[in-house]
Each structure stands twice: as structure tokens, then as C-alpha cells.
Amino acid sequence: MDAIFNPVGDAPNVWHPADAREAYLLKRRLGRQAVYVAGGTLLRTEWEAGSRSVSPHWIDLQRAAGMGEVFMQTGGLCIGSQVTLGTCRKHPTLTSLYPLVGKAIRCTAAPSVRNVATLGGNVCSGVGDVLPSLLLYDAELVWQNEQGREAPLPLREWLELRAAGALDPDRILLAIRLPERADESGIRQASGGDDALPSLLRIEVYHKVGRREAFSPSLVTTAVSAEIDAAGCFRQVKIAAGGGKAMPARLGALEAWLVGSKADLSRLPDVYERVMEEYQPAGDIFAGESYRRKTAASLIAADLWQLLQQTASEGGGRYAEPIQQRNALEGPSGRPG
Ligand SMILES: Cc1cc2nc3c(=O)[nH]c(=O)nc-3n(C[C@H](O)[C@H](O)[C@H](O)COP(=O)(O)OP(=O)(O)OC[C@H]3O[C@@H](n4cnc5c(N)ncnc54)[C@H](O)[C@@H]3O)c2cc1C
Known part of the structure; x- marks a missing residue:
């Protein structure tokens, strides 16, 4: 030693x-x-x-070798755990391929803090505001144990194991891997990339609701991405929620219910109810559990409503607006309960 x-x-x-x-x-x-x-x-x-x-x-950990780079590798993008939030936010590949990670980082702390705070620290806290965006992109974590580097573990699984207290507390997070996106060609089209094809109808949105408009700890965070296909059905639906001290989670049952179903306004009340059932955040002195669930349900239903509005304005056609990224700090009015 x-x-x-x-x-x-x-x-x-x-x-x-x-x-x-x-x-x-x-x-x-x-x-x-x-x-x-x-x-x-x-x-x-x-x-x-x-x-x-x-x-x-x-x-x-910041001076330890091998954890401070962002690089492409087979199968996706690898972000060293010691890369600062400030560097991530300015990284062109990261922010263009995984825009909600950039968006979530922009809503985290102030620039001076982001220049020091790391993505690894945000993940290891288990409640960082960037986590819902990483969950949305099926991020994997690479850990170091006594033997060396472990096989990548899905972030989703790690959060569950952590909540169950079933992890080696001494392990070191080496890197966060963002898998290559199956819908990457869609992103390029939607971003006005090389292809001459028209833009794909899709939405990709992150929200943070805090006690103040900005520079505030979160009460609720949501990340949603979804598309509507040529037959007018939802596809590629991914939904995550977190915020405060609540364990961030993907809403897998809601996603499965939406994928392949007809995309119309009559679904939205059910979307709201299903978030209320599936999302189980803990309350604290700043906001009760019910306020958090209602806020997450309203944000998610509103995002899908926005996608349906695009469809309507395009006469139900497949191709419409480029990727939508609403103001990340937009939230419903109302007081924490
Ligand atoms: C003014 C201010 C505002 C903030 N606002 C926000 C906000 O809006 N949203 C938000 O999410 N956070 C916020 N934070 C909290 C914090 O800045 C972030 O969560 C940040 O990303 C933590 O990173 P860090 O490198 O500073 O972690 P550290 O403080 O160094 O570590 C955090 C935890 O992770 C562990 N850890 C760190 N790296 C590793 C690793 N590689 N392997 C194993 N364990 C590790 C540490 O032991 C510790 O338990 C704020 C903090 C301040 C001071």
C-alpha cells in the first residue's frame, strides 16, 4: 500500500x-x-x-487513475465516475445522444458546484437528480471490487439492491455506461441530421420540481421519452420518476401498458391513475407522499398530452416536430402537501 x-x-x-x-x-x-x-x-x-x-x-478518488474520461466504446458511451457534472454538461456526444442527461445536469445545483461535483457522486448518493435520466437510457454501472472490474450492472438493479441493503459498501463506481440507443437513427432524423428523411414524431422531456424555481433541491423529477408510429400507436415508451429522498424508479408496468396501444386522449386519465398506483415515493417534511405522486402523475400525463397535440396538429401523420425539450423547470402549480 x-x-x-x-x-x-x-x-x-x-x-x-x-x-x-x-x-x-x-x-x-x-x-x-x-x-x-x-x-x-x-x-x-x-x-x-x-x-x-x-x-x-x-x-x-479524484486523483486515482482511470476514472476521469468520457469515451465511445463498442455498445455505447462510457463516462468515468470522476467526470464532473460541468464536463458532462458540455460534452457534445453525451448531450446530443442522451439529451436528457444534459438537461438533468443543467437542473442540478449551480455551475460552481457542478464544476466540482461528479456524475459518480450523484449516482452513488442513490437519490441524485440525474438518476431518472440515466434510468431512462438504461444506464449500466461498472464497479471495482477486490478482484478487479466487475461486469456492468444495470442501474435499475443496483438501485433495488441498494434499497435492500444487499451491496458491498466498499465497492467503487468506476464508470457509468450508456448503451447505444436502438432509436439512434430516429434521434439523428429528429435532430435534423444527415438523412433526407423527415423528422420522427417523438418526445423526450425531463422535469425537476423543487421548492423554488431554480437552485433548489428537488421534490419530484420525471423523465419521459415516447414515440407515435405510423399506425398511431405508442412505441419506445420509457418513463422514470424520482426526486427528494425517493428512490428513482422506472415505471415499467405503465410503459408496458402504453406500448402498442392506440395513442389518443382517452388514455390520459388512465396514465395519471397508473402513475398514482405504480410510483411509491416516500414523503418528508417538505412534501408528502401524495403530493409527490400527484405531481409525477400530472407531469407524465402532460408530456404524453403534448405528444398527442403534435399528432393532432400534423393531422395524425407520422412525421412532425423535432425532439421536444420543454423547460426542465416547468412544473404544475400547487403547494407541497
Ligand atoms: C449548493 C449545492 C446544491 C446541490 N444541488 C443539488 C441538486 O440540485 N441535485 C442533486 O442531485 N444534488 C445536488 N447537490 C448534491 C451534490 O452536489 C451532487 O449530488 C453531486 O453530484 C455529488 O457528487 P460529488 O462528487 O460531490 O460526491 P461526493 O460528495 O464526493 O460523494 C457523494 C457520496 O458518494 C460516494 N461516492 C462518490 N464517488 C464514489 C465512487 N466512485 N464510488 C463509490 N462511492 C462514491 C461518497 O462516498 C459519498 O457517500 C448539491 C450540493 C450543493 C453543495
């Missing part, structure tokens, strides 16, 4: 391991006395609020 050790009076001991394996072994040795620190922005908030005690040993 040759990690650099900086003892400074009573201050925490800060360790700078050379790579993820060394960091993992260090954490194993120091146990609960140590904490991994990436940007430290969430940890600092928790320490200041007294919701977590300050650990005597900090294991700095």
Missing part, C-alpha cells in the same frame, strides 16, 4: 490512492473510519447538516 498519506493536526487524514484497486484495499483496511470522497459536495452538505459524522479518513 503506497497511497500518499497527509496527516494534518486534528484534520481528517486524506489519502490519495493511485488507482481504484488501491483505493478499495485502503477502504477495506480502514473500514467504517474511512469514506470515499469524489467532489465532496454532497458529503460536505451532509457533514454541515449533521446528518453524517465527519470520517477521520478521506479516500480521495
